[in-house]
Amino acid sequence: MTVRVSGRVVTPTGVIQQGCVEINGDRITAIAEYPSHRDGHWIVPGFVDIHTHGGGGHTFTTGDAEAAREAADFHLAHGTTTLLASLVSSPYELMRDATAAFAPLVDKGVLAGVHYEGPYLSAVRCGAQNPDFLRDPSLDELTELLDLGNGAVRMVTIAPERAGALDAIRLLVSRGVVAAVGHTDATYDQTRAAIDAGATVATHLFNGMRPPHHREPGPVLTLLGAPGVTCELIADGIHLHDGTLAFVAATAGPDRAVLITDAMAAAGMPDGEYELGGQAVVVADRVARLARDGAIAGSTLTMDAAVRQAVGAGVSIPDAIRMSTLTPARAIGLGDRVGKLATGCRADLVVLDDDLNIIRVMRAGAWV
Template structure:
């Protein structure tokens, strides 16, 4: 049975103002003009969040399958049809148990994989990461997690200046796992060495990184300048000034800029006290900060809100659609399966009103009701 979704269809090539997406089963079978459409809703590809720690009062950081399922369901209601479960710096025992717990959810398709943000990070740029758990990269640990995950381990963020980091990057990429650079005090040259070794993602560019300086450009310039690196950006007006968001998006281009939420359990929840990686977090006016020192502790963002913020900051909707779906899908190795309104790809889409609020969500050809 063919299903037709009509409206202002946003494709990788631009907007079809009078458009139609045809779906049969789980796949998109056609994307074309549909002249009879008048003033329909926006139709975008389902959002792909490659970096999120939780939402709706539930977290990915404790490695509990029931929590992960609920967090993924929360983000699905906000248009995120594909996501990675991001952990924070943790003891190896928790990394193991989380990998084991999330492997069935990965096999089921609830999760697109696991992202370990740490613990191989810089103490000087740890941000809201728990400093008690930071350590040098271990190829033995990583090899064990990759085998345990059976394909579920999708991305690992590390600081390239730590001992053993380049060997870890080579091991990860050799097994098809994305190596990301983040929470780093690396120099420009150290960052370039990580990129040369295979690192292909910048974890929340600017945040948790040595600042740009004209005599030592540091990691930000090295990552922005690398043609094969996708740069994550948190479009919430807190992590980045809108001017910096627009600058980074223009510099990298929509094919190398990916919007992420970096959300924690408090996304979609009231202000109050929460927990992240064993540390107390206070959320006030929707901004999450560590209770101990006020460091930004993830966000309360959803991908639809990130899209609205990016468009309000001056990013064209066709570019923003690539940044919330097409580019992150490609960054984590799923671009041949999903992330765009294109014939042959999985039928994941989000219908939005003129204010870019979610009206309906479809995943794999089925409407979420």
Template sequence: MTLRVNGKVVTPTGVIRQGCVEIDGDRVTAVAEYPSARDGHWILPGFVDMHTHGGGGHTFTTGDADSARQAAGFHLRHGTTTLLASLVSAPFEQLRAATVAYAPLVDEQVLAGIHFEGPYLSGERCGAQNPEYLRDPSTEELAELIELGAGAVRMVTLAPEREGALAAISLLTGHRVVAAIGHTDATYEQTRTAVAAGASVGTHLFNGMRPIHHRDPGPVTALLEAPHVVCELIPDGVHLHDATLTFATSVAGPERTALVTDAMAAAGMPDGSYELGGQAVTVVDGTARLAGAGAGAGAIAGSTLTMAGALRHAVAAGLPMVDVARMVATTPARAIGLGDRVGALQAGLRADLVVLDDNLDVVRVMRAGAWVD
């Protein structure tokens, strides 16, 4: 039986004001004008979050499968139909255990894969990452994680200036795992070398990176100008000034910009005390920062954002709805190798969609042709 969802349908190329998405089973079969449909709710592709650490009081960072399932469910109810479970820097044994725990969730399609944000990061730009666990890239560790995951490991963020980084990038790309550049103090030249070696994502651009200087352009400039690199941006008004958000998207364009949440367990929860990778975090007015009085105290510790909130913030900042829809779905899906399955309202792709009202609040969510409770 064919199901039709009518409204203002947002496609990668424009908005069909009186449109219809036709669905058969778990697939989109057609997207077309439907003149008899009223100019109703916004219909967008299901959001794709390639960088999130948790939400709804649950976390991905501990490697607990039940917590991961709950965190994925929280984000699904807010429109994210595809996500990577992002871990933080930790001892290898913990990363190994998380890979084993999450691989079945990837097989079940609860998760689209695992993202290791660390531990191969810069001590100078570690942000809320625990500096105790930072180290040079190990191809032996990565090879074991990739084998254990049997396809579950989809992205690894590393700092290209660390010894062994280029060999790690070569190993990752050789196994079709995305190599991302982040938490880095790399020079412009070191970043370009990593991109030439196969790195294809810039992890939360600007944040955890050597800043731009007119005589030292650093990694941000190298990533923005690289024609095949997708740049993550966190549009919460805390990680980036809105002018920085709109500037970066104007340079990279919607085809190379992926909006991400970088959310932690506190997303969707009240202000208070939380943890991220074993470190205490305090959330005040929705902003998460490392607690305590140590060297890293006060560092931004992820966000409390949902992808629906990211979309609303980006639109409020002045970005066009069609571009934002690409940046929350189509571009991140392509960046993590899933563009042939999800990320757009297009015939043949999985029937994932989000219905939004005129305030851009989530009304309904569909995943694989079924409405989510």
């Protein structure tokens, strides 16, 4: 049976002001103009979040499969139809167990993959990462994890100044895994070397990075200036000033800048005490901070709120949608399947009102 969803349709090439998305089963079968329809709702692709640690009181960071399902369901209700489960710096045993637990969820399509944010990160720029678990990259460790995941591991964040980092990046790229640069105190030259080795994503640009200086650009300007690097942005108005968000969106453009949540379990939950990577986190007035030193510890953001924040910062609606759908999908190698309203793609879409609040969410042809 064919289902038709009508409104202002955001496609990869622009906005059809009066359009219709036709769906049969779990696939989009047609995109067409629909001049007789006057529905003002925005019809956009399902959001793609390539960096999130949990939400709705549930976390990915402990490797619990049921908690992962609940966290994915929470973000699905906020329009995220494709997401990576991001771990934090952990002992090898936890990484191994989490990878084994999440691989079946990747096979079933609940998750799009696993993202290791650490443990191969800078102690100087560790942010909310647990410093007890930081270490240099190990090719043996990575190889075992990639073999265990059998395709489930999709991205790994590395600080390029750590011993063995470039070899680790080359290994990841050779295995079809996205190498990201983040939580780093690297120089311009060290960052450039990581890009030359194959790194293609900047993990939450600015946050957890040596600040730029006009005599030492460091990682931020190096990554921002590299045409082949996709730059993550935490669009919550806390991690980044709106002016910074707008600047990166304009400089990198919507084909390189992506919105992420970096959400933790506290997303969608009341203020209170939570946990992240074995560390106590206190959430007050939407802001999550480590209890021990007050460092920002992830976010309480959802992707629909990130889109509204970006538009409020001056990013156009079509660009904000691209930054939260097709561009992140392409960054993790899924741009031919999800992240766009196009014939043959999975039928993931979000219906938004004029204020960009969610009305309905569809994933694989089924309304949530």
